[in-house]
Amino acid sequence: MPQIMTARRIQRGFTLIELVVVVTILGILAAFAIPRFAALDGAARVSASRTLAGSLRSAAALAHAQYLVAGNTPASVTMDGQAVSLVFGYPDAAGIGLAIQDSATGFTAATVGSTITFTKTGAATPATCIASYTAAAAVNTAPAIAGNTAGC
Numbered sequence: 001m002p003q004i005m006t007a008r009r010i011q012r013g014f015t016l017i018e019l020v021v022v023v024t025i026l027g028i029l030a031a032f033a034i035p036r037f038a039a040l041d042g043a044a045r046v047s048a049s050r051t052l053a054g055s056l057r058s059a060a061a062l063a064h065a066q067y068l069v070a071g072n073t074p075a076s077v078t079m080d081g082q083a084v085s086l087v088f089g090y091p092d093a094a095g096i097g098l099a100i101q102d103s104a105t106g107f108t109a110a111t112v113g114s115t116i117t118f119t120k121t122g123a124a125t126p127a128t129c130i131a132s133y134t135a136a137a138a139v140n141t142a143p144a145i146a147g148n149t150a151g152c
Contacts, residue, residue, distance in 0.1 A: 042152055045122065045149075046129075046149040046152045048106060049118075049147055049148075049149050049152060050147060053131040056096060056131060056145045059091065059096060059100045060096065060099070060133070060142070063077055063079060063090060063095070064090050067086055068089070074086065079099050082099070082101075083098075084096075084099045087136055088137070088139050090143045091143070092135045093111045093115060093116040097116060106122075107120055107121060108121060114134055114135040114137070115132055117130050117132040118130060118131045120152060123151055123152050124151055124152065128149075128151030128152075129151045130147065130148050131145070131146070131147045132144075132145070132146050
């Protein structure tokens with residue numbers, strides 16, 4: 001009996017149709033994913049500005065607590081080896097920068113009178129992506145701490 005020889009075809013690689021389908025699916029995924037990732041940098045700046053405002057509140061409260069423990073008389077308190085200058089029992093504009101230490105990385109600080117303003121680096125509208133601290137203006141008055149994240 002004669003043997004019938006059959007040709008075996010071994011497939012190597014992908015067909016053109018398979019490659020087109022994969023590229024199309026990747027294009028569709030990229031169209032939805034890229035805008036979401038692009039929005040993350042703005043959300044990160046908003047979060048950093050809000051975190052810095054929280055750090056300002058915490059540092060002011062801690063300095064005031066040390067002031068009260070010391071008997072309501074010191075002109076400064078020591079926080080992590082730094083002498084933090086006080087006004088009415090809370091850090092002044094220069095002292096709050098020492099009290100928060102390295103929390104202001106990524107921000108630019110500017111002091112005008114008794115107010116220090118931290119502007120987030122890289123913000124779309126820097127003037128409206130800030131955290132600010134205004135020193136206490138009178139006895140038994142807390143400092144004013146504000147944040148604006150509209151331009152982050």
